[in-house]
Amino acid sequence: MSRLRTDRPYDIVLFGATGFVGALTAEYLAEHAPEGLRWAIAARDARRLEELRERLPGGAEVGLLRADVAEPATVRALAEHARVVATTVGPYGRYGEDLVAACADTGADYLDLCGEPEFVDLTYVRHDARARETGARLVHACGFDSIPHDLGAYFTVRQLPEGVPLTVDGFVTADATFSGGTFASALDQFARPRQMFAAARDRARHEPRLMSRRASAPTGAPRFAPEVGAWALPLPTIDAQIVRRSAKALDHYGPDFRYRHYAAVDRLPVALGGVAAVAAVAAAAQVPPARRWLSDRLKPGDGPSAEKRARSWFTVRFVGEGGGRRVFTEVSGGDPGYGETAKMFAESALSLAFDDLPPTAGQVTTAQAMGDALTERLRAAGIGFRVAAIR
Numbered sequence: 095m096s097r098l099r100t101d102r103p104y105d106i107v108l109f110g111a112t113g114f115v116g117a118l119t120a121e122y123l124a125e126h127a128p129e130g131l132r133w134a135i136a137a138r139d140a141r142r143l144e145e146l147r148e149r150l151p152g153g154a155e156v157g158l159l160r161a162d163v164a165e166p167a168t169v170r171a172l173a174e175h176a177r178v179v180a181t182t183v184g185p186y187g188r189y190g191e192d193l194v195a196a197c198a199d200t201g202a203d204y205l206d207l208c209g210e211p212e213f214v215d216l217t218y219v220r221h222d223a224r225a226r227e228t229g230a231r232l233v234h235a236c237g238f239d240s241i242p243h244d245l246g247a248y249f250t251v252r253q254l255p256e257g258v259p260l261t262v263d264g265f266v267t268a269d270a271t272f273s274g275g276t277f278a279s280a281l282d283q284f285a286r287p288r289q290m291f292a293a294a295r296d297r298a299r300h301e302p303r304l305m306s307r308r309a310s311a312p313t314g315a316p317r318f319a320p321e322v323g324a325w326a327l328p329l330p331t332i333d334a335q336i337v338r339r340s341a342k343a344l345d346h347y348g349p350d351f352r353y354r355h356y357a358a359v360d361r362l363p364v365a366l367g368g369v370a371a372v373a374a375v376a377a378a379a380q381v382p383p384a385r386r387w388l389s390d391r392l393k394p395g396d397g398p399s400a401e402k403r404a405r406s407w408f409t410v411r412f413v414g415e416g417g418g419r420r421v422f423t424e425v426s427g428g429d430p431g432y433g434e435t436a437k438m439f440a441e442s443a444l445s446l447a448f449d450d451l452p453p454t455a456g457q458v459t460t461a462q463a464m465g466d467a468l469t470e471r472l473r474a475a476g477i478g479f480r481v482a483a484i485r
């Protein structure tokens with residue numbers, strides 16, 4: 095256990111527990127809590143929190159904390175009461191900063207499911223330095239964004255020679271739908287392209303440059319990728335940025351590392367249809383009435399049914415090359431956005447709370463903070479990490 099801080103009443107506080115993915119995470123923690131875990135669920139509505147606790151196996155042992163982002167003192171109290179705070183209260187750009195600030199200030203570890211680059215860049219600029227002083231680890235994107243990609247690239251690099259330039263391409267395939275919370279976060283991002291680029295530039299001004307190594311994540315071009323037998327479309331999600339940050343932080347990605355991130359689609363018309371649909375939503379998000387109309391289609395708190403989630407799956411295939419070796423690896427699992435996200439999120443919280451991890455502080459990635467330990471946890475929990483071929 096890397097940080098005891100036993101003066102705090104809870105090992106883990108889960109904020110947003112009454113939301114869609116929050117409730118799934120609470121259920122996962124209740125079913126998989128190690129003996130003696132001291133944990134609490136937190137949200138703004140005390141009655142719904144009580145109802146959730148009554149449904150949880152062993153719920154009588156679970157603490158309750160009421161907190162509302164509109165009342166900063168209640169958010170600060172979460173950080174003061176926990177060794178690790180895990181939050182699903184999103185969109186993070188709207189609701190998230192006070193909690194990051196409180197964790198950085200009090201030395202509590204923080205993790206979220208944020209896939210919003212603007213928020214992650216903003217918290218780096220404003221809170222990384224304070225978190226380094228207090229020892230808090232601030233870990234964003236601990237769900238399907240970006241764990242399979244970050245740990246998958248980490249796993250792939252481990253199969254390649256050390257000390258040589260490496261390239262890794264990731265190809266995502268999934269059959270799944272999304273929740274109201276995820277849709278709201280995506281719409282917020284589509285509506286703020288200028289702010290997103292400004293936050294990235296501000297981060298670049300503050301971040302130390304790598305002097306002796308290189309790590310890049312260029313946007314690839316759409317192409318047919320014979321190595322995976324599918325059409326590859328560049329995916330403009332946060333994942334490639336996270337992989338690049340892991341490569342910057344960890345020497346074993348070698349002297350010159352490049353990652354490219356794609357969606358893999360079997361048929362070209364499906365690929366073109368997907369691009370057109372995302373472009374249409376992105377364009378509509380620029381116009382407030384159209385954005386309101388879209389956000390009314392899927393409300394916060396809504397999400398796919400248990401039956402739909404049971405049929406959902408994901409696979410991320412990686413092709414890594416370097417030092418004369420080519421390796422094909424795969425990370426796979428069930429419903430990416432919710433069932434598996436809740437699992438990844440809960441296991442990340444448990445890993446920060448209890449695993450013997452490398453010493454890190456400030457804003458860190460999942461690979462940097464928990465790489466080997468979290469990979470082993472996820473494998474034990476049924477997420478596949480495998481080497482398909484080495485040539």
Ligand SMILES: NC(=O)c1ccc[n+]([C@@H]2O[C@H](COP(=O)([O-])OP(=O)(O)OC[C@H]3O[C@@H](n4cnc5c(N)ncnc54)[C@H](OP(=O)(O)O)[C@@H]3O)[C@@H](O)[C@H]2O)c1
Binds near residue numbers: 189394431
């Ligand atoms: N990385 C990934 O792969 C991934 C996957 C799934 C979700 N996500 C992200 O996770 C976040 C949550 O998704 P979701 O589907 O669970 O959304 P959701 O059902 O809308 O849940 C949002 C949560 O935020 C809470 N909240 C809203 N305003 C609040 C306030 N003023 N004070 C305190 N709590 C407040 C809600 O509380 P109430 O319950 O009281 O309404 C709810 O618990 C989203 O940002 C989504 O993009 C990421």
